Amino acid sequence: MVKKKTKFTCQTCGYESAKWMGKCPGCSAWNTLVEEIEQKSPRRGAFNHTASTILSKPSPITSIETISEPRIYTKSKEFDRVLGGGIVRGSLVLIGGDPGIxxxxxxxxxxxxxxxxxxxxxxxxxxxxKQTKLRSDRLGVTSDELFVLAETDLEHISQSISEVEPAFVVVDSIQTMYHSEINSAPGSVSQVRECTSELMRIAKTKGIAIFIVGHVTKEGSIAGPRILEHMVDTVLYFEGERHHTYRILRAVKNRFGSTNEMGIFEMKETGLEEVANPSEIFLEERSQGAAGSTVVASMEGTRPVLVEIQALISPTSFGNPRRMATGIDQNRVSLLMAVLEKRVGLLLQNQDAYLKVAGGVKLDEPAIDLAVAISIASSFRDKPTGATDVFVGEVGLTGEVRRVSRIEQRVQEAAKLGFQRVIIPERNLGGWSIPKGVNVVGVSDVRQALQYALGG
Incomplete structure (x- = not known):
């Protein structure tokens, strides 16, 4: 009897080793090498299930004829926005998120x-x-053109796709699928890589848009090899707290659109409902007259969103003050506190700082710097900002307030929600129309912004 050869494969990066090691030399992860049966090399010409039967030849790019196919729209505008304006035929979309999200x-x-x-x-x-049917009844999903299949064998799935001839395919999830030619367990690096490669071939050759669900690790990244995210056309992350009703859909990779878009949904008993105006949701529970609370107009892709930034500054009881931030980069908070201490004169070196973006949103654009700085100063001086004030601007290390992009859209969103004063960089004034009922104030540095916001 021929002895089967085995190898050890890292489940994170795909590194292969002849013997087991505690630490992977490829990605430095611990206890990720799993024993798998080594596959025999296929004979020349025998491995055809991942290659096209028609050999292609190189051709000049100027001689290639393209046919512009319109995108397919769904009833969910938020879902279409994150995808870049609709679904592209022949695309492979990966959606990841925490269990139960x-x-x-x-x-x-x-x-x-x-x-x-x-x-x-x-x-x-x-x-x-039957379980899928029970969930569809709860969501009110009924259609004769929606076919359901409970299967994990990729060969049977490929045959079913050829028989049904669908325009769209949903695979839930890629970690449960297996290929019979691969002896490793479902969810392993070899299985995930091979199954994704086969689904990509089906999507590209038959023009079928395929959505695959991916599990995530405890660190929040999609489980399996990193090559999984490189193979697909679009990677979406479904975020949110399980104990909150709001869910955020983000694109971290998109070959057919922007990666800055964000879609917001609300989980209800009848399913997910899209939120048309997320600014009202993020500001509906804002406390009036509370120190340390400011509102910033942030751009999420092509849409402005008004979000509340909260800060709590209190004297420290330890040698090293604490710096904690939720929804904002902690290094940016430390940088802005250093600017306030050096350029404005606020003694913050013996103060604990806790900052949070209300609503569970993550902000990473430079235009939020001014609002963060005003929020920190407001809490430190225990002086509330105006209830109808909005702050937009990037703060430099010398204390200057630098210009930001799309200022007109930000101010229009603030005017739509009833805000009366918007403090922006001075260099953003002029060249655009100011909405009625809004007082736009231009500032050149942080000290001047604090005078308008806190009166000194």
Whole structure:
């Protein structure tokens, strides 16, 4: 009997070793090498299931004819916005998120919307057909063009796709799928890589848009090899707290659109409902007259969103003061506190600082610097800012307030929600129309901004 050869494969980066090691030399992760049976090298010409049967030849790019196909829109404008304006035929989209966050619910609702004009195949490797039916009844999903399949064998899935001939396919999830030619367990690096490669071939050759669900690790990244995110066209993350009703859909990779877009949904008993105006949601519980609270107009892709930034500054009881931030980069908070101490004269070196973006949103653009600085100064001096003030601007190390992009859209969003004064960089004044009822104030440095915001 021929002895089977084994190898050890890292489940994070795919590094292969002849013997087991505690620490992976490729990604420096601990206890990630798993023993797998080594595959024999296929004979020349025998490995055809991942290659096209028609050999392609190199051709000049000027001689290639393109046909502009319109994108397919769903009933969810938030979902279409994150994808870059709709679904592209032949695309492979990966959606990741924490367990129970609503990935399957979102895709089942999108499948129902697409099934009104197209044929959709929903493949579940984690639920039976009856369980999927029970969830669809709860969500009100009914369509004769929505086909459901409970299968994990990729060969049977490929045959079903050829028989049904759908325009869209949903695979839930990629970690449960396996290929019979790979002897490793489902969810391993070899299985995930091979199954994704086969689904990518089906999507590109047949022009089928395929959505695959990916599990995430405890660090928040998608489980499996890193090559999984490189192979697909679009990577979406479904974020949110399980104990809160709001969910945020973000794009971290998109070959057909921007990666700065954000879609907001609310989880209800009947499923996910899109939030048309997220600014009202983030500001509905704001306390009036509270020190340390400011409002910033942040751009999330092509849409301005008004978000509340809260700061709590208190004397420290330790040798080293604490700096904690939720939704903002902690290094940026330390930088702005150093600017306030050096350029404005606020003694913050013996103060603990706690900052938070209300609503669970993550902000990373430079235009939030001024609002963060005003919030810190407001809490330190225990003076509230105006209830109808909005702050926008980037703060430099010398204390200057630098210009930001798309200032007109930010001010219009503030005017729409009833804010009366917007403090912006001085260099952003002029060249655009100011909405009625809004007082736009231009400032050149942080000290001047504090005089307008706190009166000194």
């Amino acid at each position: 609503g990935k399957s619910t979102l895709l089942l609702q999108v499948s129902s919307q697409l099934a009104r004009e197209n044929r959709v195949l929903y493949i579940s490797g984690e639920e039976s057909v």
